Amino acid sequence: MPLVGRRKSLRRWHHSGDERAKPPRPALTIRKIATVGHPVLRQRAREVTPEELASVATQQLIDDLIETMRDANGAGIAANQVHEPVRVAVIEVDSNARYPYKPPIPLTVLVNPVLEPIDDELVEINEGCLSVPNLRGNVMRHVNVRARWLDRDGHEHDEVKRGLTAGTFQHECDHLDGRLFLDRVADTTTLTTWEQFERHHRDAFVARITEFVRRVGS
Ligand code: NI
Numbered sequence: 001m002p003l004v005g006r007r008k009s010l011r012r013w014h015h016s017g018d019e020r021a022k023p024p025r026p027a028l029t030i031r032k033i034a035t036v037g038h039p040v041l042r043q044r045a046r047e048v049t050p051e052e053l054a055s056v057a058t059q060q061l062i063d064d065l066i067e068t069m070r071d072a073n074g075a076g077i078a079a080n081q082v083h084e085p086v087r088v089a090v091i092e093v094d095s096n097a098r099y100p101y102k103p104p105i106p107l108t109v110l111v112n113p114v115l116e117p118i119d120d121e122l123v124e125i126n127e128g129c130l131s132v133p134n135l136r137g138n139v140m141r142h143v144n145v146r147a148r149w150l151d152r153d154g155h156e157h158d159e160v161k162r163g164l165t166a167g168t169f170q171h172e173c174d175h176l177d178g179r180l181f182l183d184r185v186a187d188t189t190t191l192t193t194w195e196q197f198e199r200h201h202r203d204a205f206v207a208r209i210t211e212f213v214r215r216v217g218s
Helices: 002-017 050-054 056-071 163-176 195-215
Strands: 076-078 087-092 105-117 122-129 133-144 143-148 156-162
Touching: 050 056, 056 076, 056 087, 056 105, 076 163, 087 163, 105 163, 122 163, 122 195, 133 163, 133 195, 143 163, 156 163, 163 195
Parallel strands: none
Antiparallel strands: 076 087, 087 105, 105 143, 122 133, 143 156
16 A cells, blocks of 8 residues: 555654664554453543653554554544553544445544534434444434544644544544443344345435435535
8 A cells, every 4th residue: 555655664764864763663563453342442541641642652553553444444443442541543434345435534543532512413323343343233423523632743633523424533432431332222123234234224324324424514
């Protein structure tokens, strides 16, 4: 992938440019994803300090999260899903194979994110999760949320997210509070395997959610 190639060559340049300022990081690693039942998914992940965020270990974790998310075709992944109970998550949607109806979200690194619903509007979204293999189900999500977070350089962001994008942000922030989408499935008859979703539920859901995305704009 061209993006990865560019990141790698940048890193080499930093490395050869100033050995002391930029210690070499190990190669990108695809981390093992914890699955439902693992206690790390049920812990509240802890805040990251500014010093920790700047550390090689945390920057490497962020690189690995991005790589692991992309490898698994996820729309996002939280650090505790790779056994690191810290408040870091990454999100990216770009013609996603698992969720082709999701509007694009540029790569976003969330550190210590805080979400607040802006109003009471809710939408029912069919979700899946890399930590819940082969299961999908319907959950209610806020349509409009205020999201505040730090990026990987420690810069503050304060933005409004709407629609399916807001849903993705809520799903990832739930992970950091030890919560899975399964906990929010009010109607367990909506639970399906991915195969049965494709066969029996996909068309109706995609028709409804496409109309919703058109109305809300994301
Ligand atoms: Ni998930």
